[in-house]
Amino acid sequence: DTAVSQTPKYLVTQMGNDKSIKCEQNLGHDTMYWYKQDSKKFLKIMFSYNNKELIINETVPNRFSPKSPDKAHLNLHINSLELGDSAVYFCASSLAGGTQYFGPGTRLLVL
Amino acid sequence: EDKVVQSPLSLVVHEGDTVTLNCSYEVTNFRSLLWYKQEKKAPTFLFMLTSSGIEKKSGRLSSILDKKELFSILNITATQTGDSAIYLCAVESEGAQKLVFGQGTRLTINP
Structure with a gap:
């Protein structure tokens, strides 16, 4: 049973393309997150949603648009991909104030 | 701005050694400090610490928090x-x- 799942696991695409990453959790959590991990393994928060409402948007370019159709899903759409977007993107979920559990990550490579 | 600094950034030891990893922080309105282990994929949760001086233990791993000095340590004994x-x-x-x-500590245990 996968608690937090992401698709795809790997994504290789050209600069300028638009792509989406999907995240689903089956833990009954009410808060979901997107983090970006750069080549130096530094994990940084991008977005946080609580009960489908955007709580945090950490100075992320507006080419990145999260969408939460329901509490169990938080998708990330990226427009006009740039080389600097190459990273591993992690989805996480928690009950508000509780421990965050991470998905397996999506490795994005922009060529 | 909240800040977390880990040291050392990298550590190489032999199997059986004991290691201590350090984490210092500056945060407004501290709520909790968490330790995660990241192998090839998702960070996996180890400990959540909220109170000073209370050791959390799980097998060979243990961690403690000092809210006065604003740091935590993670100990691993008899490393494998x-x-x-x-x-x-x-x-x-x-x-x-x-x-x-924080930036993470890359721990390598050599046989």
């Missing part, structure tokens, strides 16, 4: 090659609903 990973420290402040991560 399977302990090789990046260990991440993160803090959460009250109401923030996000984790602020």
Whole structure:
């Protein structure tokens, strides 16, 4: 049973393309997150949603648009991909104030 | 701005050694400090610490928090090659609903 799942696991695409990453959790959590991990393994928060409402948007370019159709899903759409977007993107979920559990990550490579 | 600094950034030891990983932080309205272990994929949760001086233990791993001096340590005794990973420290402040991560410590255990 996968608690937090992401698709795809790997994504290789050209600069300028638009792509989406999907995240689903089956833990009954009410808060979901997107983090970006750069080549130096530094994990940084991008977005946080609580009960489908955007709580945090950490100075992320507006080419990145999260969408939460329901509490169990938080998708990330990226427009006009740039080389600097190459990273591993992690989805996480928690009950508000509780421990965050991470998905397996999506490795994005922009060529 | 909240800040987490881990040391050392990298550590190589022999199997059976004991290691201590350090995490210092500056955060407004501290709520909790968390340790995660990251091997090839998702960070996996180890400990959540909220109170000073209370050791949390799980097998050969233990951790303690000092809220006066603003740091935490993660100890691993009798290390095994399977302990090789990046260990991440993160803090959460009250109401923030996000984790602020340190740079991580890359631990390598040689046989």
